[in-house]
Structures are given as structure tokens and as C-alpha cells.
Amino acid sequence: MTRSTTQAPTAPGGFPVVGIIGAGQLARMCTAPAVELALTLSIFAESEDAAAALVVPHSPVGDYTDPEAVREWARGCDVVTFDHEHVPADVLSALEADGVPMHPKPSALRFAQDKLAMRERLEGLGVPCPAWRAVVDVDELAAFGDERGWPVVLKTPTGGYDGKGVRVVKAAEDAADWFAKAEGAPLLVEEAVDFTRELSVMIGRSPSGQVAVWPVVETVQTDGICTEVLAPAPNLDDALAGRIAEAAVTIARELDVTGVMAVELFERVAENGSGQSDFVVNELAMRPHNSGHWSMDGAVTGQFEQHLRAVLDLPLGDVTARAPWTVMGNVLGGSYEELYPTYKHLMARDPALKIHLYGKGVRPGRKIGHVNVSGTDLVGLRGRARHACDYLEGVVTE
Secondary structure (H helix, E strand, C coil): CCCCCCCCCCCCCCCEEEEEEECCCCHCHHHHHHCCCCEEEEEEEECCCCCCCCCCCCEECCCCCHHHHHHHHHHHCCCEEEEECCHHHCHHHHHCCCCEEECCCHHHHHHHHCCCHHHEEEEEEECCCCCCCCCCCCHHHHHHHHHHCCCCCECCCCCCCCCCCEEEEECHHHHHHHHHCCCCEEEEEEECCCCCCCEEEEEEEECCCCCCCCCCCCEEEEEEEEEEEEECCCCCCHHHHHHHHHHHHHHHHCCCCCCCEEEEEEEEEEECCCCCEEEEEEEEEECHHHCCCCCHHHHHCCCHHHHHHCCCCCCCCCCHHHHHHEEEEEEEECCCCCHHHHHHHHHHHHHCEEEEEEECCCCCCCCEEEEEEEEECHHHHHHHHHHHHHHHHCCCCC
């Protein structure tokens, strides 16, 4: 038996109802700041046991690819936003025709949904990107690889996340199966960037155009999944950090992004022979993002509160860091199905540790939570965060 898709109850005091399509951990983590802001959430959930549906009272279950079901639910919302970027265009068009305010707007969201559209638009704005091309067969891929050098990175333009839909290709023939599956639709090929590290910057932008940019952070990836974030990025040149922030503002303004957006980047040695560093933009995510989880405890205003502020066009909050360093560690599913005992142990062992679990069933490699720890000793903070993740995953036992 599934819950009805009836409209959300009217919020008292004239406060708005914020609708979120998708009931994953990002929607779940909007709950606490929504309570603090006196907002009501309505979640269009994929299942009754989805992460956000477990904690938000109004979480009707439905198919987010069904325009009529989504339209019925959205009639009770003052604004609609998204837990993920996979809502189909016909659903977005139906909501737009009904006059439902959406943030980000469909016209902006398409650049997060379609990597080819994103690359073309960013290139037109003069934002640094890897060399890229749309390719439809092995011959076109071979021509790009011979021109730019092997290996290359092949991506599906839509539907990829956490390393899915991305393949490092050493020879064009190795991608024949992807082209067969694509049935003539173009794929995105990019140069394999020789980067020194991966960075990310989060920005919030409201419909009235106010922007707020958090410090640039360093992200550590393991098998395509972000497993650690260092905020701010250690030893990042101030001038480079400024250029990255400017690029984020340009992207948000020119694409008319509203809400919170992550800009993922590669830092690399500049090609002009100066020996200095520059950057290229790797991906965009027009929603709260893994690389911004540190801000929940490490900034005056965290990304989830800011996202709610932004989609309602409220004044944006202060994004100043609360401590010299904050380290976020991702918790992946490991050998423990019951996490409560490990949770209690870590609370006692490290009282300053902030543990955020998502209410998701444990599967090996699945994102089930994260930890944050802040202070002045970066090396020590990384050790504490790593120990906590390892303990929750069953890698260490004390």
C-alpha cells in the first residue's frame, strides 16, 4: 500500500510549503534547517522507506516520471526543487505550464542533465573546460584520441553520477559497446586532464540575483566517489581561489541557476609554462552536493539551509567558515548492518565529531552517511574523520 499523493497541508502563519522531488539523503538533510526556518516540506518520494520519507510527515509516494502524479502533488507546494537531476523534461514542462515556481528552473537544470549542453555553454562563456567533442562512433573517437592523446575520458551525456556513465578509454575499439548501446546518439569525449588534485566550490544564488560563495575545498575521490573533503583546500593560491569563485558566479548568473550549485574542478599546472596552477571545470550539480556537506557544521550557514533560503528568495546566509579547518568523511556501507552501537561508541570516543547517517539500508559501497570534524590541526582532523568512517564501515574495531 502506498501513500496518497494528496497535497501538503497548509502551513501556519503564512509560511510557504517547499516541495522536493526525490526522497534521498539530500532531501532528508533539508529537514532540520526547514524546521529552524519555520518551513513545511512536502517530499514526492519514490518509496515509503526512502531516506527523506522516514522523517518528513508529508511524503506521498509516486512516480516522478508521471506528469499527472507530479502535477497533483505540486498543487500543494509554493515552490518545487529537486533531490536529483533526473526528472524528465515532460514533467518539468507540465509543472512550468501550471505556473509552479521551480528552482533551479528547467532552462538551467538542462545544463546539469546534459553534459554536452553544459560543455557547449561553458565554452561559450569562456569558462575553462577540458578539450572535448561530441562523438557518434569509434572512428570519431579515434580521431579525437589521436589528436589529443590517449587515454581519453568517455561519458554518457545524461544519467551519470558517482563515477557511473564515465569510462577511461585507452583505444577507440574499447568503447564499441557504448556506441552500440547509444544507437547513434552522441557521447561526450574529453581529454584526460593531467591534474594535481580535485577541487569544488559551492555557490548559492537567489532569484533576485544575490550570491554567496563558500570557500573552495579539496575533494578526494575513491573509485569515482568523493570520500573526503578538506575545507578550505590546503595551500590553494588566493588568486586562483578568487578566479574559481568568479567562474562559479559567472556560471550561476549566466545559466540563471537558482538554489545551491556545486562546481567540480581539476587543478592543474598551467599550460603557459609559468609553473603556476590553473583549473578546468569538470562537472556541475544544481542542488546540494557531497562536496558541500562539510558546511553543515563547518560554516555559519550550511548548504541545505542556504538552498531553502535561495529557492524562496530569502536573504542568503553568511557562508564564513566557523573554524580554520573542517574535514568531511563519507561513510560507505561495510560489514555492519546495525549502525547504532557503532554510532554510540564514536559519540563517546570523540564528542566533537558530528555524525550524519541517512537512514539507508547498508550495502557495500553505498553512501550511508558522513562525518564532520572541525578545528585547527588538519592532520589530526583527517585522522579522526578517517577513523570514524573506518569504524562505521567495520574496517577498524576500536
